[in-house]
Amino acid sequence: MPHHRLTGLALLGLLLTGCAGEPLRRIDVLTQTPAPLQTSQQDGQRALAAAKPCCSSLQQLPYVPIPANFSGDVVIDPSAPAFEFQSGKSFLRAFALPSNSRSFEIRLYSQAGKTVLAPSAMLLDSQFRLTRLLGSEDFVYEPAAGLKGDSLDARLRIDRLYHDNPGNEQYLILFTSERQLAGQTVLQHPAKAHAKAHGNEPPNIPDPVARHAPVGVLKMVLIEDGSASQQANSYVPPRSIGMEMGNRLPTTPVPAVLPETQAYYRQGIDAALAGQDLERALRLADEAARVGDDSAKAYLLERIQIK
Structure with a gap:
């Protein structure tokens, strides 16, 4: 798949419009809170059930190139492409990672409210072969703090010692699974967070629950080496073929290394x-x-x- 260099303005335009008119909103969460999607959990489920898969293989997905040091919101809603993963049909966003960067960290924050998209993140090499899969065990709930709201967070590192190595991880796919859609995430009540912050005993009140939905907003931040924390390695499991989530490549086992x-x-x-x-x-x-x-x-x- 050929990659083209894009100016910052052109790339922003692409991210704002997405592929074939699919919107991606770009909002600085340090200064304001993104508006919630105008799609309920039930509406999202119905839209997903009616959606036709965009492609027959991972190689055909509409990959949007992103630059080093990217920071923005990824909106996964009914206008996003749908794909029939082994773990079930899901809306998705697919990205071509910066090819000229050697090592960098990717931070993902799936924003929670009444609903939350419980993400999976699939990484592919230059031959579109699965290299890693992050699922429910890798996205950890973090309660709201400061200007950051409740979210399911994950961090991972991309390491490349040689730019032209065909085994380098080049593509990232964000989606969810049927198993994740059946769950929910218990959030920390704001009153409890306030009490803890002031050293007081948290009140005995029920915590709100965010139902898992097929739509949501993820904040994605890329940080090149030099400022990336090495702790990100602890968030990445060893090479995975998706045993937990069932996201193996269709009908065939993971192929041997080239x-x-x-x-x-x-x-x-x-x-x-x-x-x-x-x-x-x-x-x-x-x-x-x-x-x-x-x-x-x-x-x-x-x-x-x-x-």
Whole structure:
């Protein structure tokens, strides 16, 4: 899929209009609270049931390119594309990650009110093969604080040691699943939050409940290395084929790593060891394991023993 360079103004226009007229609102949550979607949970369910899948494969999804240091709101509503995932049909937004950035962090905040979209996040490599899947265990409820409202939050890192490695994670898909739609999230009552903030005993009152909906607004922030927190690694499970959420690629198991991808990591490990940079060699072996090259660590150990 060819990628085109976009100016900041042109990209903003694309994000505001989306693909084929699909709106994406861009709001600075540090200065104001995004207006809630004008779609109820029941209306969203009906719209999803009636929606026709936009595409027959992940490769055909309408991927919107986003730049490094992007910060904006992603609106998933009935105008968004729908796709029949193995875990069920869902509205979605799909993005092409900045290709010229080596390592960066992605922060996701699904905003909660009377309803909330309980997200899944799927990462694909340059060949549109599944590399990682984040689901309900990775999006953690965080109560409102300051100007930030209640939300389901996740953080993940994209690590790339070589720009032209076909195993690099290049695409991000945000969606939900039938299992997540059946759930709900208990929010912290504002009165309890206020009491805790002032060191008082929280009142004995019920907490509000946000029903999970097929529509919602997610704040997405990209932070390039240098300011990204290494703690983001703790939010990312090892390479996943989606056992929990059932989001395997249709009808076939996850394919084996490409020979050229394996060769990239072997060459990189050899070069790092030749330069006596063991830390880099270990990072390469870890990154290789995340994209499916499970023998990279054994290769590294073998090379160390040979030397």
